[in-house]
Amino acid sequence: MSFIAPLLQLFVSFFKIGIISFGGGYAMIPLIEREIIEGRGWLTEAQFLDIIAVAEMTPGPIAVNSATYIGYQTEGILGAITATLGVVTPSFIAMVILAYVICKTQHLLVVKGALKAIVSGVVALIGFATIKIAISTGLFEVRGGLNIDYVTVTIALAAFALLRYTKLHPVLILIGFGFLGIIIY
Structure with a gap:
């Protein structure tokens, strides 16, 4: 069960990044850097820059790609899944709430x-x-x-x-x- 704590830390870190980030993936890069390098010490600056370069070249949003790569780098495949879920969950929750509000108020x-x-x-x-x-x-x-x-x-x-x-x-x-x-x- 000792593997759960690092996964939970990954999820919480990327959930925080996802919930406080506005302006798209590029706006998240400084937040990811602060959390991952300065806050957690999971990666070096050079490793982070390599991950950003790869995340930019691959299809998909840079924030999701970065989370996936950082999660994989720190905790393997489970880390990749956990970090990705962490960064997309706030948006998913917001969309569910917005859809609910629209469905309940669409007659107005x-x-x-x-x-x-x-x-x-x-x-x-x-x-x-x-x-x-x-x-x-x-x-x-x-x-x-x-x-x-x-x-x-x-x-x-x-x-x-x-x-x-x-x-x-x-x-x-x-x-x-x-x-x-x-x-x-």
């Missing part, structure tokens, strides 16, 4: 208005990202008037139609259009 006019505005904001963010990507990939060029690459627009519309009107998996569509791009371009 103010909540309906807020949700409608949030959805509108999300649509605007997705639309903005789509336009930026379209411009950066050459789909549209805005300098000196609007220039349109009609072949690329046709491919984009075909991909959209396949996503909308068929049951093809999006990955298959991406792979298929990747091969089409190799042939055309």
Whole structure:
């Protein structure tokens, strides 16, 4: 049972980091550093920097990746699981509470208005990202008037139609259009 105490310390440390961190994973890095190096002495500065570099390169949120790697470095696979659970549990609890509050208050006019505005904001963010990507990939060029690459627009519309009107998996569509791009371009 002596292995439980270090796992509990890992969970509590990353739970604290998860509960007091706002602003995403990069904002958590100084908190993780303070807790793990200065507070607990689990890693050296060099080890921590290596872990951050690996966490940045791997898919997923940097805070979760860092917690997983630090947990693994200190307590093996159980440490990785424990640290990861510790850092994501506060967000999970907050989302459950928020979902409960929304479900209980969704009939209120103010909540309906807020949700409608949030959805509108999300649509605007997705639309903005789509336009930026379209411009950066050459789909549209805005300098000196609007220039349109009609072949690329046709491919984009075909991909959209396949996503909308068929049951093809999006990955298959991406792979298929990747091969089409190799042939055309």
